[in-house]
Amino acid sequence: MTDQPSPLANFENSLAFAKTLDKHDPLADMRNQFHIPQHQGKDEIYFCGNSLGLQPKRTAEYLNYELSQWQKLGVKGHFSGDFPWMPYHEFLTEGFSELVGAVPSEVVAMNSLTANLHFMMVSFYRPDQKRNKILIEDHAFPSDHYAVESQIKFHGFDPKESMLLVKPRNGEHVLRTEDIIATIEAHADELALILLPGVQYYTGQVLDMAAITAAGHKAGCKVGFDLAHACGNVPMQLHQWGVDFACWCTYKYLNSGAGSVAGCFVHERHHTDKTIPRFAGWWGHNKETRFKMDNQFDPIESVEAWQLSNPPILSLAAIRASLDTIKSAGGIDALHQKSLRLTGYLRYLLNDQLKDDVDILTPEEPGAHGCQLSLAVNTHGLDGKMVFNRIEEAGVTGDWRYPNVIRVAPVPLYNRYEDCYRFVQILKQSLQQEGDASEQ
Structure with missing residues (x-):
């Protein structure tokens, strides 16, 4: 892992790598311009900007x-x-x-x-x-x-x-x-x-x-x-x-x-x-x-x-x-450049950890997607809504769309690469829990 990953650097599936990406993210300080909802005393993983964006601190x-x-x-x-x-x-x-x-x-x-x-x-x-x-x-x-x-x-x-x-x-x-x-x-x-x-x-x-x-x-x-x-x-x-x-x-x-x-x-x-x-x-x-x-x-x-x-x-x-x-973030072009990399990292993690459990409905080509990834739980016997409820209980805010889709949107203004890494770990645990429950 290099100290300063380039936009074309290979991704790695580790918390340390995610934190390195955040450390060298030129827009990382934008997160401090927003109010981040809390879950059990810590920042929530807020992936619901596709439904309601977070409040900028200057709004008040x-x-x-x-x-x-x-x-x-x-x-x-x-x-x-x-x-x-x-x-x-x-x-x-x-x-x-x-x-x-x-x-x-x-x-x-x-x-x-x-x-x-x-x-x-x-x-x-x-x-x-x-x-x-x-x-x-x-x-x-x-x-x-x-x-x-x-x-x-x-x-x-x-x-x-x-x-x-x-x-x-x-x-x-x-x-x-x-x-x-x-x-x-x-x-x-x-x-x-x-x-x-x-x-x-x-x-x-x-x-x-x-x-x-x-x-x-x-x-x-x-x-x-x-x-x-x-x-x-x-x-x-x-x-x-x-x-x-x-x-x-x-x-x-x-x-x-x-x-x-x-x-x-x-x-x-x-x-x-x-x-x-x-x-x-x-x-x-x-x-x-x-x-x-x-x-x-x-x-x-x-x-x-x-x-x-x-x-x-x-x-x-x-x-x-x-x-x-x-x-102040540099406008839509600067945000989109981070978005492609941020959502790209989330896609990489999902494919690396959960390729057999989750279908990503959103196209992969850079011009065919924005922040959002739509995830369909495809493991036989799993209740996707129950999986969604479990990730919410663990501190993730995304949203659910019938019949079986979880929408998540890492927003470049306030989301981190660390959010992506932690989300995939939570989703993986939630899928395993639901899988264990379905076998009983």
């Missing part, structure tokens, strides 16, 4: 500042202080644009994720008798499935006919890009919209958003992405790829707290098209004339035109704290 400072402004200034806080509330969402623009690869006018913080998906479909799902199908994945996150199904019904079509599902091949777990594109081409004359995830929530697969967007536009339809599991996890170039719209939440890899305000992207080519239908509100009106109150809607020539109301400032303050924390 940012929120307390806004509470103080409200306390001292009342309504004048809209226009006073270092971060006045009237333009507060603009303080998040730079951070959002860097995370998703957008120009500043294309990103905004507003609403919640599924609400934003609905608002985007109001504008970009315009079905007719010929083109009325929406392409989604067969195992879509339920909220996305419900949103698409309800939009189809709203327009008077039958989801059984107008919802087009793409699924993995028999015996496989993840989607093949060539199959997605083949489906698009086969239904080119019928497709009105493609709505797929950037990262598939169940398997952790990163989809080829550039290729899907190109294929969708060639077929003559609009293309949008749900980036709930992608934003803050993997680098993206939405503007360059020509994506029509995208939406994301901010409480997973963006660590801004449960139920926090979501983000939205609309490509700049749509900003000046006033023929695009939208559900309008006064926060989307031209800022220069918003307070004339003449009831003549004049949309802002940016994604801000899709805003409805002024957003909750305390939630935006938490997002700003998270974006500043990410910036």
Whole structure:
């Protein structure tokens, strides 16, 4: 074992090696910028950033500042202080644009994720008798499935006919890009919209958003992405790829707290098209004339035109704290480089210790995964949920998805290589315990 392992160094299955990786990790100090949950007086192994990220220590400072402004200034806080509330969402623009690869006018913080998906479909799902199908994945996150199904019904079509599902091949777990594109081409004359995830929530697969967007536009339809599991996890170039719209939440890899305000992207080519239908509100009106109150809607020539109301400032303050924390780490590219190595080490340990007991559903190619690994317990006779319960009792927080998948996500902002090593030891013990129990 060398003192300073290079990014291409061979991994070793030992606690000493994991600690050496942590010692020479340039982002190791970022962990100290987060509150780590405790288990029996020690730091928990928190592998659930794919569901809810941990709280940055600066979050309380940012929120307390806004509470103080409200306390001292009342309504004048809209226009006073270092971060006045009237333009507060603009303080998040730079951070959002860097995370998703957008120009500043294309990103905004507003609403919640599924609400934003609905608002985007109001504008970009315009079905007719010929083109009325929406392409989604067969195992879509339920909220996305419900949103698409309800939009189809709203327009008077039958989801059984107008919802087009793409699924993995028999015996496989993840989607093949060539199959997605083949489906698009086969239904080119019928497709009105493609709505797929950037990262598939169940398997952790990163989809080829550039290729899907190109294929969708060639077929003559609009293309949008749900980036709930992608934003803050993997680098993206939405503007360059020509994506029509995208939406994301901010409480997973963006660590801004449960139920926090979501983000939205609309490509700049749509900003000046006033023929695009939208559900309008006064926060989307031209800022220069918003307070004339003449009831003549004049949309802002940016994604801000899709805003409805002024957003909750305390939630935006938490997002700003998270974006500043990410910036202090060097941004998404620096985080992704560590993520590939961190998750790569976890995969190595799992394959070395538990290859016969656990199937890793998440693709191995660097461009096809982010932080998350989805683990299926495949040992005959074992109850995967019981295994999950055992690792929780031992101080691991991950999450469980039916029928038999444990999702774990070592997040580069606050997780360590040591976490990966200790997790695999706990999982191994839990599998052995469950195996012993099943034999009795």
